[in-house]
Amino acid sequence: MDAFFASIEEADSPIFKGKPIAVGSDPHSVAGFGTGRGVVSTANYKARKYGIHSALPISQAWQLSQKAKKDGEEEVIFLPVDMERYGVVSCGIYDIIKKYSKVVEPASIDEFYFDLTSSVSLRERSEATDVAIPEVEIASSPFAPRNDGNWQKAEKICLKIKDEIKQKYKITCSVGIAPNKLIAKIAAGMQKPDGFVIVRQGDEENFLEPLPVRELPGVGPKTGEILSKNGVEKIKDLKKFSYEDLYDMLGKYGIDLYYKAKGIDDSELVENREAKSIGEQTTFDNDTLDAVYIGEIFGKLCDNVFLRFKESGFKSFKTIAITVRFTGFETKTTAKTLRAPFDTSQGKHSGQAKKEFKIEALKLLLPYLDSRKNPDNKLIRLVGVKIENFTT
DNA sequence: TCTGGGGTCCTAGGACCC
DNA sequence: TCTGGGGTCCTAGGACCC
Numbered sequence: 001m002d003a004f005f006a007s008i009e010e011a012d013s014p015i016f017k018g019k020p021i022a023v024g025s026d027p028h029s030v031a032g033f034g035t036g037r038g039v040v041s042t043a044n045y046k047a048r049k050y051g052i053h054s055a056l057p058i059s060q061a062w063q064l065s066q067k068a069k070k071d072g073e074e075e076v077i078f079l080p081v082d083m084e085r086y087g088v089v090s091c092g093i094y095d096i097i098k099k100y101s102k103v104v105e106p107a108s109i110d111e112f113y114f115d116l117t118s119s120v121s122l123r124e125r126s127e128a129t130d131v132a133i134p135e136v137e138i139a140s141s142p143f144a145p146r147n148d149g150n151w152q153k154a155e156k157i158c159l160k161i162k163d164e165i166k167q168k169y170k171i172t173c174s175v176g177i178a179p180n181k182l183i184a185k186i187a188a189g190m191q192k193p194d195g196f197v198i199v200r201q202g203d204e205e206n207f208l209e210p211l212p213v214r215e216l217p218g219v220g221p222k223t224g225e226i227l228s229k230n231g232v233e234k235i236k237d238l239k240k241f242s243y244e245d246l247y248d249m250l251g252k253y254g255i256d257l258y259y260k261a262k263g264i265d266d267s268e269l270v271e272n273r274e275a276k277s278i279g280e281q282t283t284f285d286n287d288t289l290d291a292v293y294i295g296e297i298f299g300k301l302c303d304n305v306f307l308r309f310k311e312s313g314f315k316s317f318k319t320i321a322i323t324v325r326f327t328g329f330e331t332k333t334t335a336k337t338l339r340a341p342f343d344t345s346q347g348k349h350s351g352q353a354k355k356e357f358k359i360e361a362l363k364l365l366l367p368y369l370d371s372r373k374n375p376d377n378k379l380i381r382l383v384g385v386k387i388e389n390f391t392t
Numbered sequence: 393t394c395t396g397g398g399g400t401c402c403t404a405g406g407a408c409c410c
Numbered sequence: 411t412c413t414g415g416g417g418t419c420c421t422a423g424g425a426c427c428c
Contacts, residue, residue, distance in 0.1 A: 038396045
């Protein structure tokens with residue numbers, strides 16, 4: 001999906017239409033200062049023109065908005081994240097895709113992989129084949145849609161899906177059609193927003209070669225830096241190295257990269273991923289060592305995590321982990337795996353089980369509030385709690 | 393200058409077992 | 411006094427993704 005959160009807000013509230021929007025934490029705009037300490041989740045394209053983008057500190061986004069206002073442009077509309085709403089839309093999009101493909105993998109709240117090899121013949125019998133093929137122009141790209149058999153049927157289905165999503169939710173998405181997930185993902189990102197890119201069997205390497213290596217999923221700032229120091233800027237440059245070279249450079253991940261650079265990816269679609277952990281964390285408005293205040297917030301996090309776990313359908317978990325982040329961003333974690341799984345389903349009143357869980361979690365947190373694990377009395381910026389190792 | 397919140401996966405070292 | 415090799419589980423930290 002394109003600028004998913006911001007697009008939904010824009011579609012839901014006509015008064016926002018055409019205005020610059022940043023969805024994220026509260027900028028705390030008071031008396032001419034933006035003091036909020038979160039980041040931007042999603043900015044729509046209008047706001048991106050101001051230099052506002054995902055993960056930008058909200059205070060900086062606020063500054064950019066103020067500057068734009070001074071220059072006679074529109075102020076940015078800052079909106080809180082409404083996950084529940086986005087989740088509902090995400091499910092609706094899944095349902096639309098599911099009509100056209102038997103195998104759908106939700107990769108995140110706004111990304112889906114779906115397999116059209118098996119459903120193309122299915123669609124011959126149904127409505128997608130009745131859709132007129134719109135003229136699709138991909139500016140002088142060698143990867144532009146062409147007329148050829150099943151690829152064209154796949155193309156029709158994807159155009160239909162794009163159209164249904166646009167009709168129902170008034171938002172756009174970008175689609176990549178390719179022989180595997182790796183290429184499809186990169187292709188989908190190539191022409192955002194409202195993009196549509198097809199990379200056929202055999203074209204994978206030509207498609208990848210000129211792209212910056214950072215375009216490969218999994219190559220982030222650190223790996224990018226290591227690669228850059230070894231003279232790798234484009235995906236093409238990766239091919240100068242044997243996989244032994246890449247293993248020496250990056251460990252096991254180097255082997256992955258060796259194949260990715262050649263466009264090779266045989267990973268299967270995963271339709272139902274089970275959660276492996278459930279956690280919540282909060283950054284305080286002001287760093288603090290106030291045990292009562294921290295305890296209160298931490299207790300709420302525990303309550304939420306416990307509730308979400310009960311809703312998950314799992315019965316018990318084995319590991320509790322807590323996170324503490326100090327002023328200066330130094331972050332510590334403590335985990336404890338219980339001898340017996342923590343059973344939330346039976347044997348006790350659920351209120352009792354929750355209380356016991358909170359006590360266990362609190363035992364892990366407390367040393368950070370006093371000299372045991374915080375001898376310098378550093379102020380705390382964030383606390384979090386997470387559970388993992390689930391059993392049914 | 394400041395750096396959210398929800399996750400997944402990997403690594404390294406230590407404890408422990410046979 | 412000097413000490414292998416295979417394996418599992420656990421903890422802490424880090425890279426990465428949306």
